[in-house]
Amino acid sequence: MNTTASRLRHTTLILAVLGLLALLLADISITTRDPGIELAHIGNGFLTPDFFSTEKLWQALGYTLAFALQGVAVGSAGGFLLALLWRWRAVRAASAIVRAIHELFWGLLFLQVFGLSTLTGLLAIAVPYCGIFAKVFGEFLEESDRAPARALPTGSDAFSSFWFARLPLVWQHMKTYGAYRVECAVRSSAILGFIGLPTIGFHLETAFRQGEYSTGAALLYIFLVVILSLRLWLRPVLLPLWLFATLLWAPPQASVTSGRLIRFLSEDIVPAPLRQSQWQWSELADWLLKLLQEQILPGVGQTLVLGMAALLATGILALMLFPLISSQFGHRLSRGAGHSLLVLLRTLPEFLLAFVFVLVLGPSMLPGILALALHTGAIVAHLCGRFTDTLNLRVDAANGLNRYAFEVLPRIYPNFLAFLLYRWEIIMRETAILGVLGITTLGFYIDSAFSELRTDRALVLIGAGVMLNIAVDAISRGLRQRLRLRHGLTDQN
Amino acid sequence: MFELHQHSIRRQGVTILHEIELRIEQGEKVALLGPSGAGKSTLLEALRQQQPLRSAWCPQQGALVPMLSVFHNIYMGALDRHSALYNLANLIRPMATQWQQVEQLAAELAIAEKLRTSVDRLSGGQAQRTALGRALFSQRDVLLADEPVSSLDESQGEALLRFALSRHHTAVSALHDRELALHCCDRIIGLRDGRIVIDAASQNLRIQDLNELYRRR
């Protein structure tokens, strides 16, 4: 058929076939003998939260917010400056590389140089966020209307014309996006606790790993309350005050000796064969080849398998969940419940979901796929559901499944696919870090390299991850352009 | 068939329909005329609410799903005649029986060769034929149409409107072409500012009477 829908259908079919293939290849067995028992323990923990078992809770919460706010402040300032130079290819490439590396890996890298310090926490968020902000701000400016700037009197200097005719057009978008990013940063900051920084994730990991689910549940509840109430107390006007408070309380500092930095650059990250035996290039080739065969290729393969399977599951889940919040279906009560469910699912960091699923289902790919699909699926469903609210259906439109399949789905499908393809890159990024939980993606090998204190290998593996991410991003962008899907969505990434 | 008594509608503080008194009997072919904003679409909607199950509905807004083919858009008129699963199967792959029925109708609407094309790739006229096709395919007694032929030229528009009217024993359609209304319909209702200012058989009306409706005050 020569329809717009059929082109979208072809792309969907290809992605779905790839996803099914990935599911066939993926190891998705449940390996625990009694998953029900552990689930019951966890459930019991959530019913009986223990708010008084972690003494350093408030301190952990303080650090979580401090790293997040400082990281976003530095990241957005840096990203803004880079966005001004967005037409330079080098800037775009640098920001792509920087944001392709997960916060957790930035954290592990900075740990080598700055130790367990507040500076490590700040930089682990600021650096990747700088790349993300640069891209988003850069695209805002790129897509904004240039007519006001052209209408200025000829001879107006570039500086004034930027402040008067370019920035005001995108300022509101930037603010909205920044607020969304603060929420993400609090999640990222919490996750940094998993590698030893003193945020709330530190205690969460301990509690869940040791089966103290009442403590874990209490921590999770507090974390949820903090994130969900963020918009209430983190008002834009108060932002400088909060930032100042965190700077006073946890000034970014580290007992850095220049020696440590030099050591990091001249020893730690130099490939082992070069370090040991006087620049033996042939040995370097062997070293790289071995790394490629034993870790990079299997790691990339597993990452792709997990990523594609998770993408398929995300898509299916999003299509099932969005009617819950759509004004085209249900009633006020059902939509309220739907909103609560989606908020809950997308507020929980996927890393944490995966962690719990590993406990319950055992170490296969299943926990990773489930966690990624639930988290991302809820986000895509939220975006789709909100989009359906703008649809004006005819008054005699069918109800139920007919309404869904004939009236709503075809109309939102291009947007759905755009949301999903945007998320693809992020799914791949998160796939890599599930390796830290023992799922053998690229991240597993990166984590192993760090735990063997081999920063040189870690860096090569991270490089491979960056290339994979950039490739996926390029494919996704190509597909979006080919399908002429809408671009420039503010609440992405 | 339809009866409105002292019928008023206010939206966001603006009165759109003002104490409408109206009876439409079975078998009447009514044209609704009036300048834009007079309340024609709102009146049509009020009528539809009186006979939701007997009305074939052909609105201006959101009439068609742009992504989907002409076949699917026409087929949507029949969604209530089949089970949801049967409909879903036809969405994925049209069945031969359904295809034949839709094709037959499309041939009469002169869009048979566009059956596989999606609506967003049609001209305005073709899209209107499709929208009318969807209403016709719902196979109901009463046609309620809002500017169904506005994108077609006069002769095509008249042929199409006559065809649509012939398939329903009762019809109310909002039109802007006064001559078309006089030719095709047997009763004219003129609206202005939410009130009925003309209500007469078309044989008793001249084009000048109708022009009065649109004159600036």
Place this chain on the structure above:
Amino acid sequence: MSKRLMAAVVAACMCFGLLACDPATPNKPVLVFSAIPDQDEARLIERFGKVSTYLSEKLDIEVRYVPVKSYAAAVTAFRNNEVQLAWFGGLSGVQATQLVPGSRAIAQGVEDPRYVSYFIAHRDTGIVAGDGFPEGLEGRSFTFGSKSSTSGRLMPEFFLREQFGKSPEAIFSRVGFSGDHSATIALVQSGAYEVGALSYQVWDKEVADGTVDTDKVQVIWTTPPYPDYHWVIRGDVDATFGEGFAGKVQRALLELDDRDVLDAFPRQKFIPATNDDFLPILDTARSLGLMD
């Protein structure tokens, strides 16, 4: 407006609250030590809390224990001089002494020169302890402890390779890393993995504490002995804390006879150690490709 004002007041209160628990440390020299997180954190904090009390009395300076999340983090902290003293396993100890010139092993438990690992299996596997290496391991799922653990990974992998002549991935259907010894017990007990390897001491202590369901999981093999845990101190502590400080710390550890502290490890007592005691571990790590 009043809403804004209230928010400002709340924010200000929070600031003061945060300032009140300022984490900045006073500027006296503090001996900071850490340990590999080989067990439940609660146990570690209990054990090393006792050690820091003992050491600060004995050395007459403030001694603080910092918990870390991974074996590598312990070594990195030691390398970065964030901790000056550490209780390492065999592998992490040689990693540390290799990375920090001048650092040296000063003490080990009386049991540590002849440490062993246990292989444990879920009852349902039907694998039981017998004379020699157990039958029926191939094709099972298997979990190590931490990737950098000596008794939970390095030596078990060494003995597995010796036994089968191939890598663990080739022997077992699935190979995982639980993270620590307690987690290994929990995972094998729950059936997430069928077989696992861990430190005999953690097993014995948890069995004695009654936290293991021995109806579900049991020991199937004991490895030959090898050297393991030891205290390592940085070479530059004498410059920071005064001449002969490393010697003082060593004496304090060797003189430790408080049963309460020793039982928390658990060790009978501490005896002297040198870097050379752990050369076999270094060789093994290199042969398995875990160190360059």
